[in-house]
Amino acid sequence: MSVLGSLSQLLEIVVALLLAPLLVGWVNQWRAWLQNKSAPGVLQPYRVLHKLFNKESVLAQHASPLFRSAPYIVFSCMLLASAIIPTLSTDLPLAPAADAIALVGLFALARVFISLAAMDVGTAFGTMGARREMLIGFLAEPALLMVLFSASLIPKSTSLATIVETLAHRELAIYPSLAFAGVAFTMISLAENARVPVDNPATHLELTMIHEALILEYSGRHLALLEWAASLKLFAYSCLGLALFLPWGVAEAHAPLELVLALPVLILKLALAGLLLAEKETANAKMRIFRVPEFLGTAFLLAVIGVLVHILLGA
Amino acid sequence: MSQLAGQLINLFAAVILMLAFAMLSQRRILSLIHLFTLQGLTLAAATAVVGYVTAQPHLYLSAGLTFVLKVLLIPMLLHRMIERLDVRWDVEALINVPTTMLIGIVLVIFAFNLAEPISRLSSSIAGGTLGIALACVLLSFTMMIIRSKAVPQVIGFLSMENALFFAATSATTGMPMVVELGIALDVLVGILILGVFMFQIREQFDSLDIRHLEKLKDN
Amino acid sequence: MEALAFVLGCPLAGSLILAFTGHRDVARDVNVAFSFATFVAACTLTVRVVSSGPFLAASEEFFIDPLNVFLVTLTAFVGLTTSLFSRPYMRIEQVHGNMTPARMRLYHSMYQLFGFTMLVALTTNNMGILWVAMEAATLTTVLLVSVYRTAASLEAAWKYFILCGVGIALALFGTVLLYMAAEKIFGSEGGALLWTHLDSAKGRLDPNIITLAFAFLFIGYGTKVGLVPLHNWLPDAHAEGPTPVSAVLSGLLLNVAMYALLRCKVLTDGALDTDLAGKLLMAFGLVSVVIAAFFLSRQKDVKRMFAYSSIEHMGLIAFAFGLGGPIANFAGLLHMTVHSLTKSAIFFAVGHATQKAGTQVMSEIRGLIKVSPTVGWGMMLGSLAILGMPPFGVFASEFLILTTAMREQPWATPFLLLALGVAFASVFGRVLPMVFGETTVKALPHAPALLPVFSHLALGLMLGVYIPPYLVGWYTQAARMLGG
């Protein structure tokens, strides 16, 4: 692992930690504008986090240690995830430790823990939220895996770095399989990040909420960590999508110049992505929870078709 | 002389076959016993003639044995039995005698056809009788099947034994003595046991109709 | 020679003595004593044969070779254990009032006489005497089956008598034909029916006659072996007689009949170039296995069920001998041994079980393991053994038979698979609730005899995992005699 490598690794982690809440703020702001509401500042998420950290955290009487450790675990999972996704550079010391499949496993780990924590208190909402979260999970997870497969078939590798490198720095080629994968990925990431049309982050309407139901019992620093983790998750997904589908601008190994250049490119891409997300959230209505399986099933099928197309066309 | 004897034996064979047919179609128990006795007598005679022709003294012995057993002893036993069980005048309804006859004839043809190659290369003076013996066996078998009362069934069984004896003496020139004795003993004991059984059956079911013996089944 | 005299003498003397003293209480022990003496004599005979080969005796009327001496020992042994079992069993029967002194006398005397007839049938060298002995065995067992004098037992005995009588008569016809064929070679002197002579000259026997003869012998002795569809007497006779009789019937008599059949098969194979005997045995064996298996699934009476299982196993044995070849013959002999050991053990256990429950209806026998664990386990292990569960011996032979069949007669294996599966399902499904589960049955007036059950099971177990070398030599010689 080169010095530059460790440097870019560090940079990535810091960037992720800092930019993630900003991205959320950006999206919320635009959504408010698009819905003709007066928007909160872009920095609102930071303020919220600060407030929450300062509050004392209220715990249910019989909450077990699992309940208290869950936020930290989830947070570190998301951090690790955004550390291994090549957002700025493909030369990451941590990347070999976890490839695409491990990344999916990482998300799954976080999901399992947050669901268990939600079940721990034993209120009706917690368990219901856990059930719905897992429901979304067991459909989204394989779909995500398929998306990554259809990407990883191109360089015949599951290591994210290799994939991005090949996609970014090879002469431009059109991969029809990636089209399917892209659509599927968008749908998945909407579901995974509790966005319209699957879930609505802005509501506490009890019967429909998923993510909010999970963290209903959390408060104070635990809640803060979970919110931060959520924003990290959004960040990670966006970066993953960008890295896979418009990988240009991600730095290669031993190219400090590119690294310097990579950050602004990334921010630009993220801004666009956030804009699109806000637009989408405004334009669409939330669907009934029972329709979610169909929605995700479609995503799953699209991803599989993507892989099939790749093998069919031999590309 | 010897071929006269041969004809004589063939004659006896014919008689035995005829008697078998008669038994097959006989309704009345008493006459069944008479027929059976006659069969035994013919058998004894045939054995004697064979003994005379082949000059085998032990065949006279077995002829005598047959006479004592099948003409005197067993018929006597049977008479006393039906006396005691008073089924002397029993008449059992046979199903459709002509059909049985037809079946019998078919069986006879079958038996002849079966024994024919053997008879051809049979050494003994009257190897041709093997077919008849076989036919008698099959006929008595049929008789046992169609009889629904105990005594006639037993008589059928005994006439089958007769046929076997006939085969043993005329087709071959008599089994070894020890075997004959053993067979005779078995037959005697068998008939005794059967006799005892009939009384027990009688007192259990107060009838000798073996249609009562249909309790043990799996359907 | 003397050993042979003792082997035949003991049971005969026993039957005579017991014919007068059989009603006394001591008779049960006398019975055991005579059976024991027979067993000892049989053992010495075996040692003699194993050491110094086969021999003839009594002006060639008797012939001892590995094939029959091992059956002699087996017969003597099972006879001994059965007499041991019948001590408490009959005692209890008397207490229950099923046996009068007169009947006890008949029972004991006939028991010994039955043993005698079987031993004669096994040891004789004369096909005619073989027939006589088989008939005599039938007669004695008829009396034993009907000893309770109940309607059912009478019916069973009657059917047994008529069916087997007819069958045996046919066998006699076959014997006559055999004699006829032999006479051409040996002349009408006595030697013509001696098996040793026939065996030496089997190549020259006239095929036509032998074919016909074997057909009759097959039907005749096959009836006593209980091959479907000649088997109909068997379940009745087993179910209605006293349990010790059922034990010896399926443990020994079937074996003896099979032995007679084998002697005939050897001659036929020698005389004919076709494999007629083998084919017949295989076909009837397979049919018996399949049909018996399906009958098993309909049974309500426990002894009847195990009677059908005997039919099934006899079918399997017939199939094995039909296959022929060293392995299959070996397997057949082994199966004869283990089957008679295991099946008689089962009948011992069943006997006590039925006495406990006071019925033979399986649905009314429950939870034996609670009332008397030994009987329960005996029955459980016995059933598992007879169903071909290793490490019991039945499995060993079935293993050899099935694996051989798989390559020699593949078409037969699906049927065997089906039959064995059905048999397992039916028997085990009925035995399980009888042995385990809750119960209401009461204890017995006298302690049951467990030595017979477990000695048999132990032997069966041993034959499954380890066959002593001399036994092996013995089996292989016997298998060779069968033209293996």
Added chain:
Amino acid sequence: MAGLLDPTHWLALDVALTVVVAWLSVAVLGLFALRRLGWVAKVLFPAGGAIALLLFAVALVALFSAPQTAVLPLGLPGLPFHLRLDPLAAFFLMVIGAASAGVSAFAAGYFRKGEGTPPGLLCLEYHLFIASMTMVVLADDAYTFMVMWETMALSSFFLVIANHRIAEIRQAGYLYLLVAHVGAIGILLCFGVLQANTGDYTFANMRAQRLTPFWGSVAFLLALFGFGAKAGILPLHVWLPEAHPAAPSPVSALMSGVMLKTAIYGLLRVGFDLLHVQLWWWGVLLLALGLASAVFGVVFAAVQVDMKRLLAYSSIENIGLVFAGIGLAVLFSAYGMKPMSALALTAALYHVAGHAFFKSLLFVGTGSVLHATGQRSLGKLGGLIRYMPWVAWLTLLGTLTSAGLPPLAGFVSEWLLLQSFLFTPGLPSSFLNMLIPVVAALIALVAALSGYTMVKFFGVIFLGQPREENLVHSHPAGTWERVGMAWLAAGCVALGLLPVQFIQAIDPVTRQLVAAGLGSTVAASGWLLVPVDIERASYGPVVFLLGLAASFALAFALVRRLYHGRLRRASPWDCGYPWQTARMQDTAEGFGQPIRQIFEPFFRMQRELPSPFDREPRYRVVVGDHFWDWLYRPVADLVERMSRWIGQLQQGRIAVYLLYSFLTLVGVLIVVKR
């Protein structure tokens, strides 16, 4: 058995045999101490566990040593017991030893008084069971194999019906032994084919035979039938969800964790070792069956309400995955792609080992719960993490492993399996290439669903509030139970963190079976797991774990450093409805509801919906298995009908019987006349 008298140069095989003998003697001791629970529990079972550890160690040695053979003077004439300890056998011995060590330790604390069979007898059956499993793996001829195989089935059967007072348990045992026996006959016939009329039943001879493709396929299909029946592959799985819950928990653990693996062993032994060549369609068949079982198993597991049934179904799923891996290996080796085949096989074997640990762990965990609460139904449990923390946290490890989450054992095998699928599009047949993505997708789906199931399993049992009052008094597990569970959990973690080392241990096995192995490539790159080359794929569980731990610690430290750690306990938010009870939590049925809805066609469901007018409205749903109607009932009915028909033969009339004899006579005469 050279030098048996002189322990200094004993072969590993001799030690293994000694282990078997030791187990048998323990068993016999149990028979003598029939009702002395203390002696059996505190001495015999721990002793058995220690012996198992010895087996584990010796197997580890044997993995890297040349095959050793021995002949015992038992068995049939001309066919004594042949034994052989080669890498394949050693691997499975390792699994057996490791898992049964933990289970034995647990069993020492588990068995109580008054559970049907007396403890001494249980001890006998238990040790007979593990001894026979060991011998199955050691067997080197068909007869030994079959004897041990059936002994295994028999002893486990008696263990299953340990509590035979209950009719359902007897039924379960009956079904189990029936399927096992029929399967065994299939295996037996398979050996009959393999010996190819030589009359020589040693495996050595079978290896030497060169069967025609037809006979080879016959043998393979028979083996698949037999071993599939034991492994619980569709459609022969029905006994499994009945028998495993019925048995006492340590026994369920052994059956699920270890006994199923002997079936895998048998399949590998016949498919790769005894048969000299594989056909591609065998692989497809295995793949299809495996995936069908995996999906079926996990979907059914997700809707179960009895915790042990849930685990049993999940066993079907895991075995299905293993079968899929083996199928892929067969496919590859049929096309001569040895390294790929080795990869797939490694994945399968890895899953075998992992499953042995985590499934045993989960089953014994349910055992402790069962003892503490007397409840098997998920609907009546909950909140136990507060009353039996040890069991809860150790079970959590098992749960995560079973859910296939990094950095634990389950994930590694899943990862390897997916890797081998990813490289499949090199197959010469385009049709198969079409198949692969679908297959991979299914595997991914199964993995995700098992996560769902495991969350349900753990959450409903250990989290939330107790759904019954008496649960509050449930006592924690005893020391022996903890020791056993800890050992098994350690296994899960070790397998998860040290894939490199473990794959090197598997290497000899794959070399033996497909003449290729990952050992060298893996060893090249230190702690990083690199099956082919670093560019293609890599996974470093240790780094992974360190990364997680580091960020965890970092976050924790920073939060504590920068902010206060004030904390207040309050009652959970009741959304304005203060009369909430524990029964208002989501139930197991509720948790399964989405699955029931999505996979409706899988189930045979009877719903009992309440109407608004019921006095006491109740909702009940019974989820059944279609295969009963599709396969088993028809067969049973057929047999029933046939036997009724055949029963007509025996209708009591002597005349009819005579007629049979007569017709038979005539028939035979006609036949011989021709």
